[in-house]
Amino acid sequence: MVSIKEIAKYTGASPTTVSNVIHGRTGKVSREKFQQIQAALEKFNYSEQMAGRILANNGSRIIGLIIQDNIGLMDREFSNPYVGELTQAIEYHVRKQGYYLMYHKSQSFDESLRMMQSWQMEGVILSGVQPREIAQWYQYLKTPAVFLDVFQDETVDVAAEICNVGLDYKVAAAKMTAYLIQAGHKEIAFLSRGKPERWQGVDAQRRDGVLQKMADHGLSTSSVCQGLPNYFSDIEEWIDAYIQRQFDGKTALFFASDLLAALALSRIQAAGLTIPNDISIVGFDGNILSRFASPKLTTIAQDVNLKAEKALTMLFQKINLEPILVHNIQISGTLIEGNTVKQLISK
Secondary structure (H helix, E strand, O other): OOHHHHHHHHHOOOOHHHHHHHOOOOOOOOOOHHHHHHHHHEEEEEEEEHHHHHHHHOOOOOOEEEOOOHHHOOOOOOOOOOHHHHHHHHHHHHHHOOOEEEEEEEHHHHHHHHHHHOOOOOEEEOOOOOHHHHHHHHOOOOOEEEEEOOOOOOOOOOOOOEEEEOOOOOHHHHHHHHHHHHHOOEEEEEEEOOOOOOHHHHHHHHHHHHHHEEEEEEEEOOOOOOEOOOOHHHHHHHHHHHHHHHHHOOEEEOOHHHHHHHHHHHHHHHOOOOOOOOOEEEEEOHHHHHHOOOOOOEEEEHHHHHHHHHHHHHHHHOOOOOOOOOOOOEOOOOEEEOOOOOOOOOO
């Protein structure tokens, strides 16, 4: 098996830099060098059996939480409250079982698998897995695992073989869209990062819920989907230009997360506009940003603690070889009415 020194020599980096990338300490690693080292680790299928050496054969009692987020890592984005709330909820339920949580944000399937193997995790919660990766996970995953919010590729039929806990995003997005329509909004935009034609997973589900509800009401869907830049460093500039274009005639903006909605709130108000008088804004998640935003954000809230509890219950059933009757658990989103939607028609 290739060593850290050999990876360092291959990439022209120091062994310390390679070790930092392996263990997620990337704060001082350039984006170019990070990508180069990651590519080398994947090419040589690097795996360091740390847990085997440190913990011998006594069982690691480690439960992993691996969140695949290539864009977040590249942008060094650590500010999403949803991730923090989810991690804390999962850690609480892991600790109740006498286990320890190891958190890792991953760039790819290969990195995620390498981390699991290195630490000999006894179970893992996987979030951010894209539909196209389900077949890979099904083929190589030997550790008891539960996915969060996974939507399998239609070409791969393994739904009965994997365990998943998620929100019914399509129904929840349709619920918010119906709320906006009932308030009199006919010109609605749904905004998320990336190009709309490339949206997958939760973004695609939310998009479909919005489009379906608008079509049900006979409203045009031709310009509903708006793709934001991938990186937060570019999103503010995009929103400022959108403001200058008077939101392309839209009266309500439905953002895919409270984080994006809160960013838009700040830019719009900085431009001298008022919410909801000049534009209505809604979000998704129901995290601390929606509660503390001014004005308070209208959003779809998901019960993160319930999601964590259901996922860990299922995971320990797998670890303990207990029967699992339901492999796919869907929880409901709750519409929380704030002060960011203007009523264009009387209730």
